[in-house]
Amino acid sequence: MVNSKPCHAALKPSSCVRSKPCRRLYHSYEHERPPPFAPTESRILSAALSHVPTHGFATAALIQGARDAGYLDVSTNLFPTGPFSIVNYHLVTQRLALAKDAPSTNDTANNISENIRTLALRRLHANKPIIHRWQEALALLTTPAHLPTSLRELALLSDEFLFLAGSTDVTSTWYTNRAGLAVIYASAELYMTTDMSKDFVETEEFLTRRLAEGEKVKGLVGGVGAWAGMQAGGLVDGLRSKGIWI
Amino acid sequence: MNTASALRAVYRPALRQQSPICDFLLPSFSHSQSRKQYASVTTSSASPKTEPAPETLNSQSAAKRRRPLSKEQQQFLDSALRVNQAGELAATLIYTHQTLPITRLHPHLRPLMHHMYSQEAGHFSTFNAMLIRHRVRPTAMYPVWTAAASTLGWVTGLMGREAAMACTEAVETEIGGHYNGQVRVLLSWVKEMEEKGEEVGEEMRELVDTLKRIRDEELEHLDEAVGEGAKEARPYELLNRLIRSGCKGAIWISEKV
Structure with a gap:
């Protein structure tokens, strides 16, 4: 009981996951972003995550985590989404961890698509310790009640990949690139849950193939667009040369 | 009632x-x-000469701002930068499509059109860089604005010099007022920060400077368009009203999506 009170206070200003989904905002370089989880919350959830390999994404892991962090079993009531909060914690912390060790991706000489592949692989490998339980997490993620949060998290992850890779598109391709990458990453993650190969080489190959296909489609669409633009411009110029007033 | x-x-x-x-x-x-809300379409027709000039804007200190901007402020910057990029996209396209029909009839306008176009292209790349740097998403209406602005530029170009200049006048009035409003909001933040004794930060100072410069250039285009006979366009009133309300609508939409 002694512990539950400050715990509650510390949990109050927590992430925006449970309240309204926060919107993407202007990103400033002059100050650190506030951490996504309150200290108590993150202590319980990270401890719970270490119990996932044995207990799975279940309330049991959450209870074990609360005990490890020195709180009563009842404090798990402070996570209204239950086991899903562990999944969410894993997703958010792993997404933010990408930025912390992304030194090689900062030099622009590096190829952007190569950077994306590296980052996506790094993110996939972060699932390694809990991969045998990841299907439970996917089940939770696709529950209708959690779907908005998980889709949002996927969109943020895709955005993070492209930002860290140094992508510079600010036209409508901003949307299509993010959507395409999100689909590719999600399918690779699903593939990884059934991958029995050593060190997940098959997942790596799967990802590489999908990304190459994505590039091909992008090139094709871009080519068709450029061709149509050229034809239209040529038509207008041709008519102008015939003396038509356009 | x-x-x-x-x-x-x-x-x-x-x-x-x-x-x-x-x-x-x-x-x-x-x-x-939220506690504090900024007007959705921020415009100001007040003269730039009357705006406050906080001293910290000119300070050379390289100290960084410690306190994060408030959520409302971030939201404001997010939509402001998005709208600005969309506006500059439209402006570059309008000038691109006006140039040929106009200069065919009035070759003496070539340097002016080129000057205005290249300034707009410069603004466009400035805002593109800002969007990438500050992770602001571009407007979802990007293809729609592209088509609309190209059509507008082409049609007014075909209608003749006066109509094209009237279009420039209407667009630059809206855009200039919009930048002016943004500069005022940012300056009020700077003043607030000054009063609280907070560091303004290089980022904010640079942003205010850039917006001021761009606003002045847009207003310059406005004067040039009026000087080239914008007011003599045939249905001047109609063109002006139509284009200005179109701009307002586009700004409103781009702030949201």
Whole structure:
């Protein structure tokens, strides 16, 4: 009981996951972003995550985590989404961890698509310790009640990949690139849950193939667009040369 | 009159309430829970000479701002930068499509059109860089604005020099007022920070400077367009009203999506 009170206070200003989904905002370089989880919350959830390999994404892991962090079993009531909060914690912390060790991706000489592949692989490998339980997490993620949060998290992850890779598109391709990458990453993650190969080489190959296909489609669409633009411009110029007033 | 105010009295609290229906049906129009809200379309026709000039804007200190900007401020910057990029995209396209029909008839306008175009292209790349740097998403209406601006530039170009200049005048009036409003909001933040004794930060100072410079250049285009006979366009009143309300609508939409 002694512990539950400050715990509650510390949990109050927590992430925006449970309240309204926060919107993407202007990103400033002059100050650190506030951490996504309150200290108590993150202590319980990270401890719970270490119990996932044995207990799975279940309330049991959450209870074990609360005990490890020195709180009563009842404090798990402070996570209204239950086991899903562990999944969410894993997703958010792993997404933010990408930025912390992304030194090689900062030099622009590096190829952007190569950077994306590296980052996506790094993110996939972060699932390694809990991969045998990841299907439970996917089940939770696709529950209708959690779907908005998980889709949002996927969109943020895709955005993070492209930002860290140094992508510079600010036209409508901003949307299509993010959507395409999100689909590719999600399918690779699903593939990884059934991958029995050593060190997940098959997942790596799967990802590489999908990304190459994505590039091909992008090139094709871009080519068709450029061709149509050229034809239209040529038509207008041709008519102008015939003396038509356009 | 009474019915209207009664309706408003029912509608306003309904919007403010956080009901699932509002959340679902009115996704981004009902974000009125925040304490402080900035007007959705920020414009100001006040003269730039009367705007405040906080001293910290000229300070050379390289100290960084420690306190994060508030959520409302970040939201404002987010939509402001998005609108600015969309506006500059439209401006470059309008000038691109006007140039050929205009210079064919009036070759002496070639340097002016080129000058205005290259300045707009410079603004466009400035805002593109800002969007990438600050992780602001471009407007979802990008293809729509591309088509609309190209058509507008082409049609007014075909209508002749006066119509094209009237178009420039209308667009630059709206855009100039819009930048002016943004500069005023940012300056009021700077003043607030000064009063609280906070560091303004290099980022904010640079942003205010850039916006001021761009606004002045846009207003310069406005003067040049008026000087080239914008007021002599045939249905001047109609063109002016139509284009200005179009700009306002586009700004409003780009702030949201």
